[in-house]
Amino acid sequence: MAGSRRAVFVCCDGLGRNWVQPDTTPVLEDLRQRSLWCDAHSAVFPSVTRVSAASVATGCLPARHGLHGNRMGLIEGGKIVVRDVGNPDFRAHMRAATGGTLLVPSLAERVAKAGGFIGFSNVSPGAAYFLDPEHFGHVYHRAGSFAPGGAVIEGTDALSVSHDAAGDWAMTQRFCTEVLADRRPAVAFLWLADPDHTLHGVPLGSPAHHDALAAAGRCVSEVLRTVERLREEGEEILLLVGSDHGQETIGDSVDLEDWLAAHGLASLVETGDVAVAGQGTAALLYATDRGRVPLHGVLDEMRREPWADQVIAGEHLGEQGFAARGGVVAAVNMARRDEANAHGVAGRRWVAAEQGKPAAIGSGQHGGWGPDETRPFLMMNDGGRSTGTTPRPTCITDIAPSIARFLGLPGEGFDGKCLTS
Numbered sequence: 001m002a003g004s005r006r007a008v009f010v011c012c013d014g015l016g017r018n019w020v021q022p023d024t025t026p027v028l029e030d031l032r033q034r035s036l037w038c039d040a041h042s043a044v045f046p047s048v049t050r051v052s053a054a055s056v057a058t059g060c061l062p063a064r065h066g067l068h069g070n071r072m073g074l075i076e077g078g079k080i081v082v083r084d085v086g087n088p089d090f091r092a093h094m095r096a097a098t099g100g101t102l103l104v105p106s107l108a109e110r111v112a113k114a115g116g117f118i119g120f121s122n123v124s125p126g127a128a129y130f131l132d133p134e135h136f137g138h139v140y141h142r143a144g145s146f147a148p149g150g151a152v153i154e155g156t157d158a159l160s161v162s163h164d165a166a167g168d169w170a171m172t173q174r175f176c177t178e179v180l181a182d183r184r185p186a187v188a189f190l191w192l193a194d195p196d197h198t199l200h201g202v203p204l205g206s207p208a209h210h211d212a213l214a215a216a217g218r219c220v221s222e223v224l225r226t227v228e229r230l231r232e233e234g235e236e237i238l239l240l241v242g243s244d245h246g247q248e249t250i251g252d253s254v255d256l257e258d259w260l261a262a263h264g265l266a267s268l269v270e271t272g273d274v275a276v277a278g279q280g281t282a283a284l285l286y287a288t289d290r291g292r293v294p295l296h297g298v299l300d301e302m303r304r305e306p307w308a309d310q311v312i313a314g315e316h317l318g319e320q321g322f323a324a325r326g327g328v329v330a331a332v333n334m335a336r337r338d339e340a341n342a343h344g345v346a347g348r349r350w351v352a353a354e355q356g357k358p359a360a361i362g363s364g365q366h367g368g369w370g371p372d373e374t375r376p377f378l379m380m381n382d383g384g385r386s387t388g389t390t391p392r393p394t395c396i397t398d399i400a401p402s403i404a405r406f407l408g409l410p411g412e413g414f415d416g417k418c419l420t421s
């Protein structure tokens, strides 16, 4: 495909926009000066990685692509079963329950006969596979790498890297030499684990957070160096660098299923007629036909709890780009207090407890519609033609239509808009 247009997206998972600063992320700050910077850029709801991967890949909001969260309720045998979307086998459960996976085409499908898609991802298996859930392109992940049609890539051709900064770096080096310089697909994605992976176990603003920012910057720098070299050889490459969401601090946790059980719904929780899919700093509340009215009956009481910021239901879910279908009745955004942590980073959030997994109080988290978790960053570098700042609100759903426009592909079927339109 040498000589034709190509697009590259690098995701620095969990890197909130406020952290792109000359002293903390000098590589990103330098690139920003030579790129179009999105100053009012937003995440989708839930602001979690697996849903974000689907929104980046499709250019659509969750209301349209149909993936609900990092955990998602599926109606199986007439009951709600909450499953972890991160697991490699989640798609099989989703197909069995709903008849398919994403409801709209991914970029991988759109370019399957027009230069192809290769994605390298070092986050959860589910987040990697929802970049291309039906195997139109190549997706590489440590839990398994797949070629078009779903053929398993084996041996040293598979991606075998550690789930940390060292793995990000090894993956980036292979991405640059093998994908960017050699195989040259129309669309190439590189999705780094850091800083998100580190932040889930350390405080925002801590030395470990800064190290993770530097590690992500090093990977971006390697991609940039490769892209610039290829441009000097005459290639037309669109480079987008951004993140999927930011992070906020865990202040405390509450078990929402316990709360529902204590408010008269114990038997419905027990039978799977009411269920909670925690999304970190948010939660989705599900019900069967039998559980719906009783669940609605406790939402006002839930709204009065100190840990609940907002509880929205029914058509109001549309205000967050979400839809009340597939058993979803309501969404809870967990409350936030302004107080700062030991490193001066303001904002402490309640989180929805996950069964068997104690909340990492003081570490980072995301998932809701808090002020920092919904502020990812995005910049578009087209070799210097587009620079400055776009003041218009943008979203991670704008990445796919921007790539489609650059490649000359049809622009229909996206919720997002091309950044330069």
Ligand SMILES: [Zn+2]
Binding pocket: 013, 014, 048, 049, 050, 052, 196, 244, 245
């Ligand atoms: Zn993420």
